[in-house]
Amino acid sequence: MDDEPLVLEGLRRSVHAEFVADLAGGPEEGLLKLRKDGPYPVVVSDMRMPGMDGAQFLAMVRTISPDSIRVMLTGQSDIETAVRAVNEGQIFRFLTKPVTRKTLLATLRDCVAQYHAARLEKNQLKITIEALEQLDLGTLTALARAIDAKSAWTAGHSERVTNLALKMGHAMGLPATSLGIIHRGGLLHDIGKIGTPPGVLDKPGRLDPEEMQIMRDHVKIGVRILEPIPCFREALPMVARHHEWFDGSGYPAAGENISLHARILAVADCYDAMVSDRPYRKGLPKRQALELLIQRSGTQFDPMVIEVFRRLTAADPFA
Ligand SMILES: [Fe+2]
DSSP states (O other): OOSOHHHHHHHHHHHTTTOOOOOOSSHHHHHHHHHHHOOOSEEEEESOOSSSOHHHHHHHHHHHOTTSEEEEEESOOOHHHHHHHHHHHOOSEEEESSOOHHHHHHHHHHHHHHHHHHHHHHHHHHHHHHHHHHHHHHHHHHHHHHHHTTSGGGTTHHHHHHHHHHHHHHHTTOOHHHHHHHHHHHHHTTGGGGGSOHHHHTOSSOOOHHHHHHHHHHHHHHHHHHTTOGGGGGGHHHHHHTTBOTTSOBSSOOOSOOOHHHHHHHHHHHHHHHHSOBTTBOOOOHHHHHHHHHHTBTTTBOHHHHHHHHHHHHHSTTO
16 A cells, blocks of 8 residues: 555556555555455555554554554655554564565565465464364263263263253353353263262152252262363352252352353253153153243242243244
8 A cells, every 4th residue: 555656556567477466545445445355465555644654554454454464665764663663563574665576576475475374373273272172072071971871860961951051042142152151061060970879869769858968969079070170160150059049049059149051051950850750750741841940930940041941942842
């Protein structure tokens, strides 16, 4: 970009054999083109222009199109201009006029190579992060299956609950970070059952008060198991409080402000438990389980979450 048409045309001719140049006669036109036709691999700007100087312009380019490689081409060779351009626009090269065709072409080749190298690096980083995330969720899913395998009565429970909670999260329009928390917390919400004796877990009758306390301790044990893992910090409230009631009862009854994630999980968890067979009873029909959940709206469950669940099941009856 340059405000002198002759300079612009000269530049275009210099690079014509190797590069396609899109010209702009001023900062505003340049930014407009960048927004409309960008991203460009390379943006070359003159320093002195009306309205906005080249350093400011390239700083804007950096904001709008961070991947574009930025070059300052100017008649001013003073060090102050160069320093400001580098600092504000983080430019890749600084060229002084008059620039020879050879220098200009060599610079553009360097820039384009830099652009592709940076893009490649960014893509590889993205792929690596995605692979790590997949591995992470794969590991968590395996762990969830290990938890549920402890008792024949809970086979598949953690994954079903997670899927149901994620469906509710999607229906509420929760952001990806929230859905990620639900995914992790859902898969491992019952990890504390690793510490629950099988005699209690599989008892074919009602639990006595002492056994009930042992069963309830799975929440505390779960928190203790997951506490040392930093990436689990945000999902911990789901593990700690998925048996809390909306009205403040339930357990461990740690008070108000139950996280939305835990309130969603509580509904999914209870629904799956209701419709599944247990050693002491048969699973309820889905319609009846839904009715029970609705009856407990406002006491055991958050009415907003129940409403989302109700709509979800109405649209897709227990898929
Ligand atoms: Fe639980």
